[in-house]
Amino acid sequence: MEGHVPVLAEETLRFLEPEAGGVYLDCTFGGGGHTRLILEAADTTVVALDQDPDAARRAEAFTNEFGGRFQFRRMNFANLENLKEGPFDGILFDFGVSSFQLDQTDRGFSFRGEAPLDMRMDPESGRSAADWLASASRQELIHALRVYGEEKNWRRIADAIIEARTRSPILTTKDLSDLILSCTPARLRFTSKIHPATRAFQGIRIAVNNEIEVIELGLPAAFERLKPNGRLCVISFHSLEDRIAKNLFRRWAGRPEPGDNRPQDMRETKATLLTRRPETAGDREIAANARSRSAKLRALRKADI
Numbered sequence: 001m002e003g004h005v006p007v008l009a010e011e012t013l014r015f016l017e018p019e020a021g022g023v024y025l026d027c028t029f030g031g032g033g034h035t036r037l038i039l040e041a042a043d044t045t046v047v048a049l050d051q052d053p054d055a056a057r058r059a060e061a062f063t064n065e066f067g068g069r070f071q072f073r074r075m076n077f078a079n080l081e082n083l084k085e086g087p088f089d090g091i092l093f094d095f096g097v098s099s100f101q102l103d104q105t106d107r108g109f110s111f112r113g114e115a116p117l118d119m120r121m122d123p124e125s126g127r128s129a130a131d132w133l134a135s136a137s138r139q140e141l142i143h144a145l146r147v148y149g150e151e152k153n154w155r156r157i158a159d160a161i162i163e164a165r166t167r168s169p170i171l172t173t174k175d176l177s178d179l180i181l182s183c184t185p186a187r188l189r190f191t192s193k194i195h196p197a198t199r200a201f202q203g204i205r206i207a208v209n210n211e212i213e214v215i216e217l218g219l220p221a222a223f224e225r226l227k228p229n230g231r232l233c234v235i236s237f238h239s240l241e242d243r244i245a246k247n248l249f250r251r252w253a254g255r256p257e258p259g260d261n262r263p264q265d266m267r268e269t270k271a272t273l274l275t276r277r278p279e280t281a282g283d284r285e286i287a288a289n290a291r292s293r294s295a296k297l298r299a300l301r302k303a304d305i
């Protein structure tokens with residue numbers, strides 16, 4: 001297993017500007033790549049969250065290495081209001097799944113190999129992908145495939161799932177991957193750059209983990225937890241994730257959101273944007289880490305209020 005390489009590492013540090021004595025919150029610990037950067041950049045303290053029990057196990061090594069400078073809480077960042085630590089000098093989100101989760105076949109995130117179709121980042125809460133597929137309405141299936149997965153073949157795949165589940169439940173990653181392959185036109189099966197099940201798996205994973213809803217809850221709660229002049233960095237991989245960050249950042253920076261025609265001085269300014277356009281990975285990073293290809297980083301500094 002290769003582990004997880006933190007994306008946009010240099011850019012994250014540039015915008016977060018960790019300082020000695022500062023207290024930082026990493027809402028998506030994963031393999032701790034970004035947490036380590038913050039801990040090693042200066043004499044900082046990091047509180048890190050992750051809902052995945054495997055991430056909690058990886059965090060133990062950080063506790064041993066960094067002692068009191070590192071604390072881990074296993075929780076969903078949607079529940080940030082329950083976090084007793086804070087306020088923070090900087091907060092980071094790096095959305096989605098980690099390479100650990102994708103590579104560990106038995107978690108059910110990957111269409112490679114055969115495993116129970118789970119896909120939950122927190123396997124102790126919510127419904128597995130198998131359960132979700134057994135009961136999702138046609139509309140929910142279509143939304144997951146088309147909007148979350150950006151899958152062009154959404155209609156055929158949704159109908160194939162509905163038809164297949166009347167015969168027998170879709171229980172494993174192979175069941176689902178074979179089903180998707182069976183409705184992929186032969187000309188695309190071998191020519192597509194990505195595996196034909198990639199997008200559908202992504203869409204179903206986003207639905208199973210409520211990934212969009214938790215971002216809508218987590219980002220405003222994080223903003224509230226920032227100290228005056230504190231920095232917020234958000235790394236997204238999907239246009240829907242980025243859109244939520246973009247619109248909230250615009251609102252906090254007093255910029256008009258779509259449909260807001262009020263004069264500028266009627267809008268409250270609670271933050272300064274540090275990135276006008278999102279930062280993206282350069283060619284060298286993309287060559288070294290394919291995951292960085294779709295990464296977008298937005299950053300802001302909270303006003304001194």
Ligand SMILES: C[S@@+](CC[C@H](N)C(=O)[O-])C[C@H]1O[C@@H](n2cnc3c(N)ncnc32)[C@H](O)[C@@H]1O
Nearest residue numbers: 006028030031032033034050051076077094098
């Ligand atoms: C892309 S990885 C983060 C990788 C990390 N920045 C690193 O460099 O190692 C995302 C991690 O966030 C966790 N995660 C995703 N959504 C979460 C949520 N709503 N609450 C808590 N953890 C979440 C996942 O379990 C995963 O471990």
